[in-house]
Amino acid sequence: MSVTLTMHQKVKLGLEEYEITEGSTVKYTAKKKLISAGADFDIFDSLGNKIGLVDQKVLNIVKTFDITLRGQNCGTVKKKFPALTKDMNYDARGWKLDGDALGMNFKFTDSAKAVHATVKKKVVALGDTYEIVVSDPADDLLVVALTIIIDEAFHSKRS
Numbered sequence: 001m002s003v004t005l006t007m008h009q010k011v012k013l014g015l016e017e018y019e020i021t022e023g024s025t026v027k028y029t030a031k032k033k034l035i036s037a038g039a040d041f042d043i044f045d046s047l048g049n050k051i052g053l054v055d056q057k058v059l060n061i062v063k064t065f066d067i068t069l070r071g072q073n074c075g076t077v078k079k080k081f082p083a084l085t086k087d088m089n090y091d092a093r094g095w096k097l098d099g100d101a102l103g104m105n106f107k108f109t110d111s112a113k114a115v116h117a118t119v120k121k122k123v124v125a126l127g128d129t130y131e132i133v134v135s136d137p138a139d140d141l142l143v144v145a146l147t148i149i150i151d152e153a154f155h156s157k158r159s
Helices: 137-155
Strands: 005-014 015-020 026-034 041-045 052-058 062-070 072-079 088-089 095-099 107-111 113-122 127-135
Touching: 005 137, 015 137, 026 052, 026 137, 041 137, 052 137, 062 137, 072 137, 088 137, 095 137, 107 137, 113 137, 127 137
Parallel strands: none
Antiparallel strands: 005 015, 005 127, 015 026, 026 041, 041 052, 052 062, 062 072, 072 088, 088 095, 095 107, 107 113, 113 127
């Protein structure tokens, strides 16, 4: 049974924050670290416990992000080269993140072409909003981290 989440970006006092909901319930929040060289985000559960980290490696030519969830290294995401492509590789699971030409719609597939998640950017006036559909509910936190990376890699003013 799949799970559908909505991730909405908010900017408060110049700091980025994401609110991730399932229906009308806030499931996760992610906040950009105050002091960081790249796009580093802490991810929190609904009780405010820190459960994840997205850490951008700023010294790499290719945009590179490390993911840590529940204290475990969950792999690295690298934006494909050249910069015009909207695809990324996620090494830990062998997933490919395929994006359309505008970077508005993504699907996460494995080597057998099985779709594990889809992410669709909604056109909204304030902040970026994404609809996330995850095939396996156990992967929802991972796909949230990957969606933060998509937003930072393709839709951030810093991109």
